[in-house]
Amino acid sequence: MLVAGCRGSLLLALAALLVAALPLFASNYHLQLASTALVAAMFALSLQLLVGGAGMVSLGHAAFFGIGAYAIHLLPAGISVALTLPAAMALAAIAALAVGALSLRTRGFFFLMTTLAFGQMLFFVFHDTPLGGGKDGVFITRPALELFGLAWEIPRRQRAAAMLWINLGLLAAMYVGLALLMRTLFGRALLGIRGNEDRMRALGYDTRAVKLAAFVLAGALAGLAGHCQAMTEAFVTPEMLAWHHGAEALLMILLGGLGALHGPILGAFAYVGLGEASTLITERQRLVEGLVILAVVLALPRGLAGIGRGWRR
Amino acid sequence: MDLSGLLAQLLNGLQYGLLLFLISSGLTLIFGVMGVINLAHGSLFMIGAYAAFVITGWTGALWLALPAALAGGALFGALLERGLFRHFYRREHLDQVLLTFALILLFEEARSALLGNDFHSVAVPALLDFSVPVTPDFAYSAYRLAVLGVCVLAALLMFLGLERTRLGSAVRAAAEKPEMVELLGLDARRIHMAVFALGTALAMLAGALAAPLQSVYPNMGDGFLIISFVVVVVGGVGSVAGAFWGALLIGLVDTLGKAYLPEVAGLAVYVLMAGVLLWRPAGLFAPARG
Amino acid sequence: MTALAAEGLTRRFGGLTAVDSVSLTLSIGELHAVIGPNGAGKSTLVNLLAGELRPSAGRILLGGEDVTTWPTWRRARRGIGRSFQRTNLLRDMSAHENARLAAQAAGFGPARWLRDAGRDAASLAEAARVLERVGLLGRADAVAGTLSHGELRLLEIAMALANRPAVLLLDEPLAGMGPEESEPVGALLRDLARDHALLLIEHDMDVVFAVADRVTVMVDGRVLEHGVPTAIRASAAVRDAYLGHGA
Numbered sequence: 001m002l003v004a005g006c007r008g009s010l011l012l013a014l015a016a017l018l019v020a021a022l023p024l025f026a027s028n029y030h031l032q033l034a035s036t037a038l039v040a041a042m043f044a045l046s047l048q049l050l051v052g053g054a055g056m057v058s059l060g061h062a063a064f065f066g067i068g069a070y071a072i073h074l075l076p077a078g079i080s081v082a083l084t085l086p087a088a089m090a091l092a093a094i095a096a097l098a099v100g101a102l103s104l105r106t107r108g109f110f111f112l113m114t115t116l117a118f119g120q121m122l123f124f125v126f127h128d129t130p131l132g133g134g135k136d137g138v139f140i141t142r143p144a145l146e147l148f149g150l151a152w153e154i155p156r157r158q159r160a161a162a163m164l165w166i167n168l169g170l171l172a173a174m175y176v177g178l179a180l181l182m183r184t185l186f187g188r189a190l191l192g193i194r195g196n197e198d199r200m201r202a203l204g205y206d207t208r209a210v211k212l213a214a215f216v217l218a219g220a221l222a223g224l225a226g227h228c229q230a231m232t233e234a235f236v237t238p239e240m241l242a243w244h245h246g247a248e249a250l251l252m253i254l255l256g257g258l259g260a261l262h263g264p265i266l267g268a269f270a271y272v273g274l275g276e277a278s279t280l281i282t283e284r285q286r287l288v289e290g291l292v293i294l295a296v297v298l299a300l301p302r303g304l305a306g307i308g309r310g311w312r313r
Numbered sequence: 314m315d316l317s318g319l320l321a322q323l324l325n326g327l328q329y330g331l332l333l334f335l336i337s338s339g340l341t342l343i344f345g346v347m348g349v350i351n352l353a354h355g356s357l358f359m360i361g362a363y364a365a366f367v368i369t370g371w372t373g374a375l376w377l378a379l380p381a382a383l384a385g386g387a388l389f390g391a392l393l394e395r396g397l398f399r400h401f402y403r404r405e406h407l408d409q410v411l412l413t414f415a416l417i418l419l420f421e422e423a424r425s426a427l428l429g430n431d432f433h434s435v436a437v438p439a440l441l442d443f444s445v446p447v448t449p450d451f452a453y454s455a456y457r458l459a460v461l462g463v464c465v466l467a468a469l470l471m472f473l474g475l476e477r478t479r480l481g482s483a484v485r486a487a488a489e490k491p492e493m494v495e496l497l498g499l500d501a502r503r504i505h506m507a508v509f510a511l512g513t514a515l516a517m518l519a520g521a522l523a524a525p526l527q528s529v530y531p532n533m534g535d536g537f538l539i540i541s542f543v544v545v546v547v548g549g550v551g552s553v554a555g556a557f558w559g560a561l562l563i564g565l566v567d568t569l570g571k572a573y574l575p576e577v578a579g580l581a582v583y584v585l586m587a588g589v590l591l592w593r594p595a596g597l598f599a600p601a602r603g
Numbered sequence: 604m605t606a607l608a609a610e611g612l613t614r615r616f617g618g619l620t621a622v623d624s625v626s627l628t629l630s631i632g633e634l635h636a637v638i639g640p641n642g643a644g645k646s647t648l649v650n651l652l653a654g655e656l657r658p659s660a661g662r663i664l665l666g667g668e669d670v671t672t673w674p675t676w677r678r679a680r681r682g683i684g685r686s687f688q689r690t691n692l693l694r695d696m697s698a699h700e701n702a703r704l705a706a707q708a709a710g711f712g713p714a715r716w717l718r719d720a721g722r723d724a725a726s727l728a729e730a731a732r733v734l735e736r737v738g739l740l741g742r743a744d745a746v747a748g749t750l751s752h753g754e755l756r757l758l759e760i761a762m763a764l765a766n767r768p769a770v771l772l773l774d775e776p777l778a779g780m781g782p783e784e785s786e787p788v789g790a791l792l793r794d795l796a797r798d799h800a801l802l803l804i805e806h807d808m809d810v811v812f813a814v815a816d817r818v819t820v821m822v823d824g825r826v827l828e829h830g831v832p833t834a835i836r837a838s839a840a841v842r843d844a845y846l847g848h849g850a
Contacts, residue, residue, distance in 0.1 A: 057406050102587050105594040109350060109550065112406060113542040114590060120539045121583040128579060185707055185723070186716035192704050195693035202653065202687075203762065204679035204708035213713070243539075247414045254411060284426075290418035297412050 001052035001191065003179045003261045012175075012262055019168055023161035031160035032232075037272040038167040039229045042174055044252040044264030046221035049178060051250070052258050053187070054214050055194035057112055059243050059250075060099060060119025061222055064092040066241030068223025069230040070126060073133060073140050080146035081231070088227035089220040095122065096219025100212050107197075119243050127238040137237025140230060163232045170228060171265070174221060179261055190214055248289075255296050317451030322572045323565070324447075328457050330564020331464035335519040336537055337544040338471065338556045339512025345488035345551025346508050347402050352413035355538025356420040357513050361386065361520025362529045363428060366435050375438045375525065379463070382521040383514045390513025394506050402505075421531065430531050435524040460522050467515065468557060475553060484508055488551035540567070543582055547589045549596025558598060605664075606631050606682075606769040606800035612651055612661035614644075621647040623824040624661070629770055634796035636803045636811045639821035640845055645804045646688060648821070649774050652802070653685045654678045666769060679708070684763035688774040688804075690755045692747050698758055699743040702730035705765035733761040737791060753784040760791070771799045777807055789814050812836060820844065 004012060022034055043065050050056040071088035103114040126132030145152040154162045181187045189210050192200045200207050230236050239245065248271070249264075256267025271292075278288040340354050364385065365378035401409055437456045444452035475481040483499045484507065520534075527533070544563050548555025563582055570581035589597060607629040614622040622644045629635055637645050650656040652663060654675035663671045670678050679685070692701055706729035707720065720726075734740045737757040742750065750758065756776055763771055776792070777785045789810050795801055796816070805811050811818065811832070818835045820827045822844045828835060835841055 051407065057410060059410065102590050105590050106546075108406065109344060109348075110546060110594070112350060112410065113546050114586065117539060117543050117546070117583060117586055121580060124579045181717075183719055183721065184717045185711060185720050188704060188707065188720045189711065189716075192693060195695060196691060198655075199687075199691050199693070199762075200704075200708075201674070201676045202655075202679055202685050202691075203705050203765070204676050205711060206676050209713075213716075244414075247410065250407060251411055251414075254407060258407065284422055286418045286425075287422040290415040290422065293411050293415035293418070297408050297415070 001048070001182070001194070001259055001261055003182050008262070012265075016168060016172055020165060022164060028160045031164050033272065033276060035160070035163050035167050035232045037269045038164070038171050039225055039232060040249070040252060040272060041265040041268035042167070042171050042225035042228060043222055044249045044256075044268050045171070045174055045178065045261075046218050046225060047246070047249045048253050048261065048264045049190075049214060049218045049221070051253055052261070052263065053182070053194065054190045054211060055197075056211065056215070057250070058103075058115040058119075058215075058218075059112055059246050060103075060115035060117070060122075061218070061249060062243060062246035063099070063119040063122035063241045064096050064219040064222035065226035065229070065245070066126060066236075066238070067095050067122070068092045068226030069236045069240050070132065071223070071227060072143060072230045073138060073236055074131070075143075077141055079143060081143040082147050084143040085224070085227055089223045092223025092226070093216050093220040096216045096222075097212075100215035100219070104208055104211050104215065116243055119241065119246065123238060123241040123243070126241055132238050135238060137235055137239070139235050142231055142234055167228050167232065170224065174224070175262065175265070182261065186210065186213070251289075251293055251296070255292075255300070317448060318572075320447065320451055321453060322569055324453055324457065324461070326565035326568035327561065328461050328464070328564075329568055330561040331461060331468070332519045332523055333537070333540060333544055333564050334557050334560035335464060335467060335515040337541040337548070337560055338553050339515045340541050341545045341548065341550055341552065341556045342484065342488055342508050343512050344545070346484065346491060347398070347505055348491065349398055349402060350406060350409045350413065351398075351512075352410060352538065353416035353420065354512070354516055354541065355534030355536075356417050357386065357389075357516035357534070358520040358523075358537050359424065359529075359532075359534035360389075360420065361517030362435075362524040362533060363424060363520075364517065365521035365524040366433050366529045367428070369435050369524075375435070375521075378521045378524075379518060382517040386514035386517035387510040389517075390510040391506050393513065394509035398509065399502075399505065417534075425531065432528050432530045434528045437525040456525060460526070463518075463522060467518065471511075471515075471553065480504070480507060485553075488553075540582065543586050545596075546586055547597055549598045552596065552598050555596055555598030559596075605629070606666060607652065607802075608664040609648075609652060610662045610664070612648070612663070613659045614647055614651055614656060615659045621824050622651060622658075625821070625824075625826055626661075627819055627826075627829075629800035629802055631769060631800045632797060633816045634792060634801045634803060634814055635817045635819065636805060636815035637819045637821060638805065638808070638811055639827070642823075643821040644824040645821055646774060647824075649685070649772050649802070649804060653683060653772055679768070682769040683772060684765065684768035684770065684799075685772045686756075686759040686763045686774060686776055688778060690759055692755065692758060692762070694748040695746070697744050697746050698734065698739055698750065698754075698761075699730055701747055701758060702734050702743075702761055702765065703727065705733070705762040706730045709766040729765060733764040736764060736795075737761045738787075752779050753788075756780060757788070757791075760795075764795070769800055771795060771801045773801065774804045775806065776803070777805060777810060785810055 019034060022031060047061050050058055068088040068091065071091050072084050075084055075087060099115065099118045103111055103118065106114055127135055145154065189200070189205055193207050193210060197207050226240065252267035252271050253264045255270055256265065257263030274292060275285065275288070282288065336354065336358055340351065343349055343351050361382045364382055365375060368378040368381055369375050401412060441456040441459050443455050445455045445458055446452045475485050483504055487504055540563065544556055544559045547563065548559030563585065566585055567582050570577070605628045610626050612622055612625045613620065625648060627635065637648065639645055647656065651658050654673060658671065662669060665678060665681055665683065670681065693704065703726055706726035707723065731740065734743055737760050739754060739757050739761060742754060747755070747758065756778065760773065760776055763773065777788055780788065785807060792801065792803065793814050803815065815832050817830065818832050819829045820835060820841050827844055828838055828841055
């Protein structure tokens with residue numbers, strides 16, 4: 001998985017500026033849409049660490065997203081985001097540690113199935129038990145934006161723009177953080193594992209420890225994305241943990257390009273954009289989704305990032 | 314603990330387990346032989362159930378739906394294999410996951426367009442709409458016993474087929490060591506189509522059998538899909554015997570759990586899977602790999 | 604000094620005994636070749652020594668320490684370098700990156716995870732050293748997927764050399780090489796044996812008898828004979844074994 005070089009990074013920075021400038025000319029509806037895409041990008045990016053980074057295809061990743069979102073619901077009302085955000089990530093990380101410790105005893109197909117099963121198990125916990133507050137989801141009060149004693153009160157009219165900037169900032173931070181991580185010894189080991197895990201073990205790497213660490217980090221980042229979703233929509237639902245949600249993130253990764261760290265970002269925006277555009281033609285969203293997936297899998301194996309370039313996987 | 318209640322739950326558990334076996338045996342063979350992850354397997358179950366709904370609606374006879382599900386399933390499976398899956402055997406897991414996920418979406422959309430999104434109940438065939446006295450003070454639904462019977466019959470036929478016929482032995486060998494197929498000069502394409510056809514037919518049969526028991530509704534295959542995966546993990550990939558015992562075990566654990574420990578019922582199965590992963594990650598009945 | 608000792612190693616697969624009570628020792632400065640007809644259990648033996656397989660019976664001592672239950676990666680850290688019969692590299696990366704990955708395994712642990720990989724002088728130097736030892740330094744920047752077959756086999760060996768393991772397990776390093784390529788590699792092997800305990804699995808008998816200090820002959824999982832090359836060459840039992848199995 002390649003990280004964008006100088007030119008690519010410049011393009012990404014420009015795109016980020018463009019998004020940041022949206023509140024100047026876009027309607028609230030489109031600002032919300034952009035936030036949706038940003039949160040989806042965060043979620044897909046967290047999964048890319050596993051899939052593109054280490055070759056681990058997990059179908060239970062949405063559970064960690066949902067746990068991060070529900071953290072706000074579970075924590076006492078009125079506390080600041082300075083507490084809810086790290087708490088969301090911590091809760092998601094703990095869940096990822098438990099699931100990962102068990103699932104990583106398997107590989108490939110088995111790993112896929114066990115992550116799927118555990119993810120669904122967590123879905124049922126929030127769907128069927130009082131913990132989740134109901135099958136249809138629950139409204140939450142947004143935590144206060146308070147940091148070190150400074151508080152921001154955001155007037156309703158400007159909320160969409162504020163959320164957009166916060167989400168953009170967090171996505172940018174996540175991307176830069178992961179880009180730097182891929183340059184460390186840990187990151188190189190991860191890529192080596194993706195290429196040939198048996199060889200890595202023969203070289204002396206404790207691959208299981210590395211994979212578990214990646215799994216927990218990815219889980220924590222998914223929790224961050226979930227927390228952002230809850231902040232933006234002020235609503236959480238068990239469907240956030242459903243495995244279909246995780247499969248959509250996989251689609252965004254493939255759509256944007258498995259071989260590039262910024263692939264999921266492209267994919268998320270393309271996916272949300274396509275979804276919006278298609279509502280003009282039909283109400284059958286599932287049909288559109290299914291056809292898009294078929295098109296990507298059959299025709300665009302390297303995703304959007306691979307168009308016009310000889311990216312190697 | 315009330316004995317007839319226990320007996321009823323045991324029978325329910327066996328019946329659920331056997332239906333699970335029909336679905337997961339196909340899943341485990343398809344992965345064992347061709348290395349394909351088929352998430353759409355649950356949708357095949359759904360298609361079988363809706364087929365039963367439609368056929369019973371037209372003809373009033375559920376028993377016509379069963380051979381229709383079997384034959385239609387075999388044909389559909391062969392077509393799917395030939396037209397689509399054949400090109401995906403060498404693709405990465407990610408591609409297969411997304412492709413079969415797309416199939417789920419498209420099947421659901423087709424169902425929605427053709428038959429709507431409502432719950433529909435399917436009548437138990439009048440011939441079997443009574444209760445069979447099992448003990449002096451407990452009677453069990455005749456239809457459920459019939460389902461048990463059909464499943465056991467299907468399982469027996471499958472075992473005989475795998476043990477006694479040439480194609481069956483080839484499938485069994487291929488499930489344990491896919492490389493053997495080429496080495497022994499067997500016709501890989503025939504085997505692949507047969508496996509897919511068999512798996513699809515069984516899943517659709519299970520759906521048709523289950524229709525009167527649980528109604529037909531959108532996404533009904535999802536629950537069975539995930540549990541089937543648990544069965545495959547517990548039983549071991551490629552092992553039909555493993556799928557059989559794993560399915561029975563899970564069917565009983567789940568049913569008894571829901572009956573006697575409802576608070577943790579949904580989790581019991583996953584706890585079991587966690588246990589197997591800790592103790593025997595390759596599955597309880599995994600074929601010995603060198 | 605004995606770097607590696609295997610005592611009574613046995614490995615069963617269901618009803619089949621692939622390796623049966625095999626004992627051998629490897630010492631630094633010595634090139635120990637293991638030969639035998641196909642199916643003799645040589646690769647299984649290497650997998651047992653490397654840790655990919657657990658023995659059904661027997662012990663393995665590495666530098667005097669009992670490593671029988673240790674996983675592959677732990678043994679590799681302790682001092683076993685291994686090359687694979689079928690080239691097993693990261694084809695998307697350059698030769699240098701492959702070697703660097705091998706070098707960076709030393710001391711790899713959570714405390715060092717966040718270090719910048721490109722700036723780690725020690726591993727960069729080690730990567731250059733191993734490439735140079737096998738004569739691949741000139742091709743360091745070539746993507747592994749573009750290397751010739753012979754160069755790939757050399758890279759396999761280079762990876763095994765990283766971090767100076769005491770023991771080298773080389774599984775058919777000459778596989779697929781013609782006579783022109785195998786001669787310099789033979790010389791390389793003799794050179795490597797000077798400061799490693801080298802176990803060599805090979806089918807090319809000329810090379811084996813030219814470079815080996817000791818030879819163990821395996822047939823049907825068991826050690827048939829063991830000794831110096833000239834004795835093995837003269838042994839009637841060995842000849843029969845090969846003729847009988849059509850090696």
